[in-house]
Amino acid sequence: MSTPAAPQPQATPATSLLKTLGLVSTVCGLIIVGAYQGTYDAAAANRRLALERTVFKVVPAAKSMAEWQATPQGIRPAAGEPAAGAVKFYAAYDAQGVLAGIAAEGAAKGYADTVRILYGYSPACQCITGFGLVSSKETPGIGDKIVTDREFLANFEALDVKLNAELSALANEVKAVKHGSKANPWQIDAIAGATVTSRAVGKAINDSAQLLLPKLVPELEKLGKKPS
Amino acid sequence: MSDLAQARTFDEFLEGIWRQNPVFVMVLGMCPTLAVTVSAVNALSMGLATAFVLVCSCGLVSLIRNIVPKEVRIATYIVIIATFVTVVDYVIQAVSLAVYEALGAFIQLIVVNCIILGRAEAHASKHPPITAMVNALGMSIGFVIGLLALGAVREVLGAGTLFGLPLFGANFQPWVVMVLPPGGFIVLGAWLLLFSALKRRKEARLAAPGGGHGA
Amino acid sequence: MKASVEIRSAPHIKGPRSVEQIMANVVYSLAPVCAFFVYQYGISAAASILVVTAACLLAERAFVRSGTQAGSLSDFSATITGLLLALTLPPGFPLWMGAVAGVAAIALGKALFGGIGFNVFNPALVGRAFVQAAFPAAIATYTPSFLPGRFTQFIPSSLAWPLMAPADAAAWLKAMQFDALASATPLAKWKFEGALTAIDDLLTALSGHIASGPSPLLILTCGAYLALRRFMDWRIPVAVLGSAGLAAWLIHLADAKYPDAFFVLSSGGLVLGAVYMATDMATSPVTPRGMWLYGGLIGVLTVVIRYYSGLPEGVMYAILIGNAATPLIERVTQPTPFGKGVSIQARKSASYTLHPDYISREEAGAKTPKKRFLKNKGKS
Numbered sequence: 119m120s121t122p123a124a125p126q127p128q129a130t131p132a133t134s135l136l137k138t139l140g141l142v143s144t145v146c147g148l149i150i151v152g153a154y155q156g157t158y159d160a161a162a163a164n165r166r167l168a169l170e171r172t173v174f175k176v177v178p179a180a181k182s183m184a185e186w187q188a189t190p191q192g193i194r195p196a197a198g199e200p201a202a203g204a205v206k207f208y209a210a211y212d213a214q215g216v217l218a219g220i221a222a223e224g225a226a227k228g229y230a231d232t233v234r235i236l237y238g239y240s241p242a243c244q245c246i247t248g249f250g251l252v253s254s255k256e257t258p259g260i261g262d263k264i265v266t267d268r269e270f271l272a273n274f275e276a277l278d279v280k281l282n283a284e285l286s287a288l289a290n291e292v293k294a295v296k297h298g299s300k301a302n303p304w305q306i307d308a309i310a311g312a313t314v315t316s317r318a319v320g321k322a323i324n325d326s327a328q329l330l331l332p333k334l335v336p337e338l339e340k341l342g343k344k345p346s
Numbered sequence: 347m348s349d350l351a352q353a354r355t356f357d358e359f360l361e362g363i364w365r366q367n368p369v370f371v372m373v374l375g376m377c378p379t380l381a382v383t384v385s386a387v388n389a390l391s392m393g394l395a396t397a398f399v400l401v402c403s404c405g406l407v408s409l410i411r412n413i414v415p416k417e418v419r420i421a422t423y424i425v426i427i428a429t430f431v432t433v434v435d436y437v438i439q440a441v442s443l444a445v446y447e448a449l450g451a452f453i454q455l456i457v458v459n460c461i462i463l464g465r466a467e468a469h470a471s472k473h474p475p476i477t478a479m480v481n482a483l484g485m486s487i488g489f490v491i492g493l494l495a496l497g498a499v500r501e502v503l504g505a506g507t508l509f510g511l512p513l514f515g516a517n518f519q520p521w522v523v524m525v526l527p528p529g530g531f532i533v534l535g536a537w538l539l540l541f542s543a544l545k546r547r548k549e550a551r552l553a554a555p556g557g558g559h560g561a
Numbered sequence: 562m563k564a565s566v567e568i569r570s571a572p573h574i575k576g577p578r579s580v581e582q583i584m585a586n587v588v589y590s591l592a593p594v595c596a597f598f599v600y601q602y603g604i605s606a607a608a609s610i611l612v613v614t615a616a617c618l619l620a621e622r623a624f625v626r627s628g629t630q631a632g633s634l635s636d637f638s639a640t641i642t643g644l645l646l647a648l649t650l651p652p653g654f655p656l657w658m659g660a661v662a663g664v665a666a667i668a669l670g671k672a673l674f675g676g677i678g679f680n681v682f683n684p685a686l687v688g689r690a691f692v693q694a695a696f697p698a699a700i701a702t703y704t705p706s707f708l709p710g711r712f713t714q715f716i717p718s719s720l721a722w723p724l725m726a727p728a729d730a731a732a733w734l735k736a737m738q739f740d741a742l743a744s745a746t747p748l749a750k751w752k753f754e755g756a757l758t759a760i761d762d763l764l765t766a767l768s769g770h771i772a773s774g775p776s777p778l779l780i781l782t783c784g785a786y787l788a789l790r791r792f793m794d795w796r797i798p799v800a801v802l803g804s805a806g807l808a809a810w811l812i813h814l815a816d817a818k819y820p821d822a823f824f825v826l827s828s829g830g831l832v833l834g835a836v837y838m839a840t841d842m843a844t845s846p847v848t849p850r851g852m853w854l855y856g857g858l859i860g861v862l863t864v865v866i867r868y869y870s871g872l873p874e875g876v877m878y879a880i881l882i883g884n885a886a887t888p889l890i891e892r893v894t895q896p897t898p899f900g901k902g903v904s905i906q907a908r909k910s911a912s913y914t915l916h917p918d919y920i921s922r923e924e925a926g927a928k929t930p931k932k933r934f935l936k937n938k939g940k941s
Contacts, residue, residue: 130415138414142422146429153433160440168443253447257522257697314871506724519655519726523694532669 173208176238176248177219180210186341188333193340205330209341210238217341219247220334224326228318231255235322239279239331241338245303246277246292246323254315261315270309270316278303279327286332294320355480362485368461369492369534370541375459378452379493380530386509389497390490391445395438395453397486399430400462401479404470408478411471423466424457431456461489492537499533500524580677583842584637586792590783591644591837594775601775602652602704603711605719612656614643616663617688624667630676638677642666645685645837648775649830649877650692651703653716657723658696665691682884683841686877693877699727703746704734748828749873751820763827774829784836793840796849800856801835801863802826808864819868831863834876844884851887851894858890859883 174180186195187204207222220239225232234252239245248271256262264270282289290304294317300307308316368374378396383389403426414422435453438446446453456462465485470478501507504524506514523529599607621639624630646666650659666688674680693700704716718727747763763777787793809825825831839845839859846855859879866875 130417135415135418138410139418139421139425142410142414142425146425149429150432153436157436157440161436161443164440164443257526514724517722517725519658519696519699519721519724521695522697523691526694528694 169208172236172250172252173210173221173238175250176221176236177210177240178248179212179218181213181218182215183208183210183221188330190333193334193337205326205333207330207334217241217338220341222326222330223252224322226318226321226325228254228256229261229312229314230257233315233318233322235319237274237323237326239327241335243276244278244280244335246274246279246327248274249319249323256312256315261312263309263312264315264319267309267312269307273300273306276303277306277323279323279331281331281335285336288324288328288331292320292324292327293317355477358477358481359484362481362483362488363491364488366485367488367492367541368485369489369496370537372461373538374464375461375489376534377455378459379496380527380534382449382452383493383496383500383530383533384504384525385448385501385507386494386497387445388448389493391438391442392449392452393486393490393493395434395449396456396459396462396489397483398434399427399456400465400486400489401482402430403427403462404465404482405475405479407466407470408473408475414471419471420463420467423463423471427462427466428457461485495537496530496533499536500529504529580638581636583792584641586790587641587787587837588637588644590787591641591648594648594780594783594833595644597779598648598652598775601706602716603708603714605711605716606647606652608656608715608719609650609652609654609659610644610647613647613650613659613663614640616660617643617646617667620664620667620672624672625676630672630679636677639667639671641837642671642684642688645833646688648833649685649689651700652706653702653704653718653727655699655721655727656719657721658692658699661695662688662692664688678843680843681887682881683838683844686838686881686884689877690881701749702727703749746873747824748830748867751824751873763824775833777827777829777832780829780832780836784832787836793836794852796852797840797845797856798835800853801839801860802832804857804860805831805835805863806860808861812864812868825864825867828874830874830876834863834880835859838876839880839883841884844887846887846891846894848891848894848896850896851890854890854894855883855887858886 170183173183184195185206186193186209187206189204205222207220209220210218212218220241221236222239223234223236225234227233231254233254233256235249236252237249238247240247251265254262256264277292278290279292280289281287288304290302292304292306294306294308294313295301296313297308297310306316306320308320362368366372369379375396378392382392403423406426407423410422431454434456438449438453465482469481473481498508501509502513503521505520506512506518512518521529524533595610598610617639618634621630622634625633643663643666646662647659650662666684669691670682670684670687671677671680689700699718702718717733718729721727784793784798788795788798806822806826809819810822812819813821835856839856846852859876859882862879862882863875866872866878872878
């Protein structure tokens with residue numbers, strides 16, 4: 119270090135610098151670890167609650183839920199880290215512990231950013247019974263109508279997602295169509311003026327269902343009772 | 347003597363609220379100010395989070411001001427500030443996930459909010475803990491007021507609600523622009539205009555003969 | 562005795578015509594356009610024009626009184642802003658939103674910069690951009706023209722309470738046996754439905770029940786009056802329309818799914834923008850070459866925004882971008898002062914930048930200031 123010669127009282131010794139930094143870091147480290155430990159349980163509970171609330175919203179009859187994953191080998195209750203290529207989904211049970219529906223996440227590119235949704239699937243009618251928004255940055259007043267527009271939400275009372283005969287893919291691709299031109303139960307009538315966001319919802323459901331349902335449907339009986 | 351000391355402490359407290367208001371006078375910390383003020387609740391949470399970090403870190407910085415060599419002071423301050431930001435991050439997750447998601451990355455970004463490092467460097471490192479914390483509290487309240495002023499206007503016009511309570515009934519027409527980024531700039535500009543107009547009027551009154559006793 | 566000092570915006574050349582005279586003539590030439598607009602849409606359009614203009618005038622009055630901006634009401638500039646703003650809004654636009662647009666136009670577009678002559682952007686378009694961002698649904702809601710009973714009955718959305726959402730125009734139209742498509746503008750119809758409207762209908766805007774603005778032919782006629790009396794420079798409208806037509810024609814050649822140039826040119830919005838808004842003296846270049854460049858930029862941008870963005874209409878943003886580019890355009894198109902050119906030979910066309918032809922687009926008959934006036938100004 120080249121320092122001007124004139125006004126130099128004395129150089130601070132290196133040990134003192136190290137000591138100060140070490141002390142401050144130690145104290146700060148302790149504070150952080152303390153805060154982490156102190157809030158961990160509450161934060162985890164919060165997260166679970168938020169997830170449950172969304173799942174219960176798309177599967178209205180549900181009273182409790184369990185996390186599962188679908189792997190190429192079959193479905194099993196999720197434990198620890200999900201295996202590679204596994205798709206996570208949630209089995210929701212009613213008050214008697216009978217399967218009320220299945221909720222899974224889907225995502226697709228919307229107008230502003232990725233639109234992430236959670237949709238409910240009813241094995242009984244092989245259809246989508248509702249969806250909720252996990253996160254989106256769509257234009258307020260236009261794109262965010264997807265969760266308020268009654269006509270649009272009516273699409274998801276029974277959106278057909280039957281599998282084809284070989285159970286390898288959906289019989290009909292779920293797709294958002296131009297406002298007013300819905301003709302089949304697997305089509306989504308887009309909101310006029312928010313076509314891009316409506317399409318994103320359709321694509322999110324389609325992509326996720328194409329991946330999940332062929333693995334899930336053949337093994338539905340495994341989900342029959344709530345694992346305790 | 348103690349009266350004088352009290353008056354001085356009170357003055358330290360008021361400085362941040364009015365004379366040196368971080369938002370309206372110093373125009374510091376604009377990143378969270380513009381980004382998270384789409385609703386009054388978000389603005390309040392952001393203000394409180396910043397207030398916690400500001401008061402705690404100013405207190406700690408002031409406590410150790412005599413043992414920290416000036417060569418490493420900025421590094422020390424940043425470590426302290428980052429610590430309290432991390433703590434706030436955890437606490438908000440534990441208290442409300444909805445608020446945490448609404449504020450998003452801006453909680454972590456409190457670290458680089460220039461009010462905090464600015465106060466630590468300009469004030470806390472030169473004053474005893476009590477004074478530093480009182481001053482920091484004043485600054486925080488000033489910041490909260492600033493954010494609330496923006497958040498309230500933007501929420502009332504942009505959503506027709508205040509703190510989530512509907513003000514105008516179901517038929518309200520929201521001003522979409524207010525919850526978009528341009529709305530933040532327009533409302534901030536309007537507030538700055540109002541404050542500088544008030545200031546100019548006050549100065550004119552003081553300057554006018556017989557108008558005041560001087561400040 | 563008190564001498565009153567009058568502060569005026571540049572130019573300070575004493576000419577046979579004043580700012581007031583120019584502005585008043587623009588207002589006169591807009592009168593037939595406004596009248597036609599009222600004829601098309603009835604009392605809702607009349608109320609919209611009145612409310613928006615009144616809001617502009619009141620805002621102007623308030624800002625002039627509080628000393629934040631120069632100018633006075635009698636120079637008619639706020640009147641022009643109000644009339645143009647009202648003509649760009651849908652006829653059934655809620656009146657309270659129209660008032661918001663008028664105040665925003667003067668406050669954000671004009672007072673912020675210091676008043677008449679200082680504004681960077683066309684105030685009417687700033688106002689429209691504000692309400693476009695604030696009320697995107699209402700500003701896209703057009704109603705068909707020449708409805709029966711338009712002179713006795715308001716379009717229901719006009720009369721929305723302040724701060725409240727307007728009534729649904731679609732239900733009202735359904736009651737009058739129109740489908741929802743009838744209320745789409747020709748541009749929106751093309752953009753979202755792929756349907757073209759006949760050119761002669763567009764040009765005159767006289768055939769019943771299309772949702773379009775004032776007739777392009779009428780605007781062109783009124784603009785021609787202004788251009789002939791030299792209250793407006795003909796170069797900018799010609800450049801805007803020419804470049805928009807050329808761009809549309811080229812794109813149509815390359816890909817036939819885009820409409821031909823006539824469809825693009827025969828929209829009231831583009832013609833109104835080209836004739837009345839792009840030519841705003843404070844916000845457009847003063848150099849002749851700059852005017853061509855500026856008009857060309859606006860025309861091309863309009864076509865690009867209409868074809869490749871999510872919006873059906875792009876004139877507003879194109880002109881605002883053109884306004885923003887004006888200082889740069891003026892800088893690069895600055896004519897070479899006499900004697901400073903590359904060629905030593907004096908050219909006949911070379912002229913000094915302060916020549917009235919360049920500075921105000923007024924008649925060359927204006928008196929040029931003598932040199933001693935410039936010297937007396939001192940350092941600047």
